[in-house]
Amino acid sequence: xxxxxxxxxxxxxxxxxxxxxxxxxxxxxxxxxxxxxxxxxxxxxxxxxxxxxxxxxxxxxxxxxxxxxxxxxxxxxxxxxxxxxxxxxxxxxxxxxxxxxxxxxxxxxxxxxxxxxxxxxxxxxxxxxxxxxxxxxxxxxxxxxxxxxxxxxxxxxxxxxxxxxxxxxxxxxxxxxxxxxxxxxxxxxxx
Numbered sequence: 001x002x003x004x005x006x007x008x009x010x011x012x013x014x015x016x017x018x019x020x021x022x023x024x025x026x027x028x029x030x031x032x033x034x035x036x037x038x039x040x041x042x043x044x045x046x047x048x049x050x051x052x053x054x055x056x057x058x059x060x061x062x063x064x065x066x067x068x069x070x071x072x073x074x075x076x077x078x079x080x081x082x083x084x085x086x087x088x089x090x091x092x093x094x095x096x097x098x099x100x101x102x103x104x105x106x107x108x109x110x111x112x113x114x115x116x117x118x119x120x121x122x123x124x125x126x127x128x129x130x131x132x133x134x135x136x137x138x139x140x141x142x143x144x145x146x147x148x149x150x151x152x153x154x155x156x157x158x159x160x161x162x163x164x165x166x167x168x169x170x171x172x173x174x175x176x177x178x179x180x181x182x183x184x185x186x187x188x189x190x191x
Contacts, residue, residue, distance in 0.1 A: 002082075005052040006042050008035065009062050011069040013163065016135075017042040018065075019049055020058045024080035027132040028065070030154040045132075065135050071167050073102050076136045086132070093127040094137040102168040105141045108150065121145070129153045140164040147172060 002021040009016055014031025015038045027045060032038045043049065054062055061079045068074040077098045083091050096111045108128070112120040128139040134154060140161045144150035149172060152161035165172055 004046045004049040005054075006046060006049045007052060007054050007058075007062070008039060008042075009066065011066050012071075012167070013069050013160075014038075016065065016069075018054065018058060018062055019046045020054070021082055023082035023084060025058065025061055025133060025136060026082045028134050028136055030134050030160065032155050061136065068102060068135060069164075069167060071169075075101070076138075079136050081133055081136065089123065090127040090130065093124050094131065094133070097128070097131075097137050097139060097142060100138055100141040102138075102141075103170050105143050105147075105165070105170055105172065107143050107145055107147075109145055111142065125150065135164075141168075141170065143172065 002023060004019055004021045004026055006017055006019040009018065011031070015035040016031055017029035017038050019026040019029075019042060027042075029038055029042045029045070032041055039051075057080070061076065064074045064076045064079070068076065081094075083094075086094070092115055093111055096114050097106075100106050106114075108121040108124040109118060111124045112118050115124075124142070125144075128142050129151065130153075131137050131139040134140070140152065142150070149158050149161060152158050154160050156163075162172070
């Protein structure tokens with residue numbers, strides 16, 4: 001049995017979490033509304049995990065995530081992931097997603113085509129929705145057809161996805177800006 005550990009860390013978008021074991025990174029947790037909720041979510045996902053100081057290879061992944069979420073171009077494709085519980089199709093989807101550089105995007109259909117089955121866009125979307133490694137597997141860089149933003153399963157949903165893409169400088173077709181997703185009553189210059 002592989003012992004799992006976890007740690008919380010501060011980023012420009014809030015308190016994130018990371019879990020790891022001897023095989024690699026087991027998961028990443030994007031911020032919840034409160035830091036305590038991020039910890040609870042990680043402990044729910046990894047009930048036997050203990051909080052610990054990350055070893056060097058995990059700290060390098062954390063440093064890369066922190067830098068990326070601060071707007072620095074970082075390549076996290078060399079981070080070792082524990083894919084033991086990940087279905088084979090999802091592994092293939094994540095491998096393609098990991099090739100998308102910061103500031104760029106692909107559609108669910110693009111990934112399906114790269115996997116050799118252009119009719120599998122919906123399945124690609126499902127794999128992205130179950131991604132246990134957000135940021136390292138950059139599911140926020142995967143859009144719906146026609147440059148539409150698509151969904152996002154992290155707290156904040158599409159608003160969080162847009163924020164991540166804006167940090168990276170990605171151009172997202174006709175997608176609304178972060179401020180356009182706010183209710184009209186709170187938008188600047190509106191009465």
